[in-house]
Amino acid sequence: MKKFLIAVICIIPVIVVLALSVTGDIILQVTAENPNNLRIHRFDDTEVQDGGLIEIDVNDAEDYLVIDVLPGFVQNKEIVWRLTAEEGMAGKVSLEKMEGSTNRYWIRPEEPGICAMEIRPAGNIDVVKTVNFHITTIEVQRFEVYRDGQSDPVATAYGPNSDGEPTSETVKLHGAERFYTSATPFSAFQVLEGDETEWSIGAFSGSSEDGDSAEDYLSVDETGLVTPLKRADAAIAVNAYLKSDKTGNSFLATFLVDLSEAVVKSTDAVCLETGKSESEMTAWVKENLVLSPTASVDFVSRSGAKWTFEVSEPLA
Incomplete structure (x- = not known):
């Protein structure tokens, strides 16, 4: 009997250990499919909060995230991610899992700008954290x-170039119009010194008009104001030249202007001759500003030295 009691006493710890082991396995199996949180850190162990911002250069190939699926004993450590489609966000970035790692992911910047990424544990997509990225570039x-007044560009240069080939459809000009330039990303354009853009008149797209130069038919000033001087059958190129970004690259965007239906040179002009009558001023406007032979000029009003006229073209 004594030996039996001793044997029972000796086997009790073994039974307890086995019971705890089985219980642990059961708990593990029950909770393994239910991650309930994510912990995200930078490579320098800085924690990234939900909705936090990471700034990274588009050429950075060494930055990475440490993404832990919690609790730590879950079996499925995988994550899923996607970029959210939000208006005005032009950036693009992806994550690439490090070879041989369970929780480290390379950050792969692809396009400059701002973007937002949702990250979820693969075992519970109801858990989500958002990380915002600002991909910078010089x-x-x-x-x-x-x-x-228009949102679509008339010319685009997608990289440094110097050939000046037109990159858009021909712009039909009826009078003086102003054109503007924009560079993406704005951060690389913002730090330029001096005048960012130089404007110039190019050549005729076809044969020249009566041997004249393109500048005899069209002008552009330093602000991008393009003014027709004569009607022309052949289109004329207008060049916008971006001198330099932070890296020293220059860009040339060219568009063609059609002057075949130009009506007036300018709606704002100065007549140095004073003392003219209404009929004389009307004749002066028609002679000096109007390009269309069929357009009519009508006096509207006068306020001191300012005369207002209406120029109209009859419908075809």
Whole structure:
């Protein structure tokens, strides 16, 4: 009997250990499919909060995230991620799992700008954390020319170039219009010194008009104001030249202007001759400002030295 009691006493710890082991396995199996949190750190162990911002250069290939799926004993350590489609966010970035690691992911910047990424544990997609990325660059990626009041560019240069080939459809000009330039990303354009853009008149797209130069038919000033001087059958190129971004790259965006239906040179002009009558001023406007032979000029009003006229073209 004594030996039996001793044997029972000796086997009790073994039974307890086995019971705890089985219990542990059961708990592990029950909770393994239910991650309930994510912990995200930078490579320098700085924690990234939900909605936090990471700034990274587009050429950075060494930055990474440590993403832990919690609790730590879950079996499925995998994550899923996606970029959210939000208006005005032009950046692009991806994550690439490090070879041989369970929780480290390379940050792969692809396009400059701002973007937002949702990260979830693969075992519970109801858990989500958002990380915002600002992908920076010192290089201009895109240089564009816009017509005043329009959202679509008339010319785009996607990289440094110097050939000046037209990159848009022909712009039909009826009178003087202002054009604007924009560079993406803005941060690379913002730090330029001096005048960012130089404007110039290029050549005729076809044969020249009566041997004249393109500057006899069209002008552009330093602010991008393009003014027709004569009607022309052949289109004329207008060049916008971005001198340099932070890296020293230059960009040339060119668009063609059609002057075949130009009506007036300018709606704002100065007549140095004083003392003219209404009819004389009307004749002066028609002779000096109007390009269309069929356009009519009508006096509207006068306020001191300011005369207002209406120029109209009859419908075809």
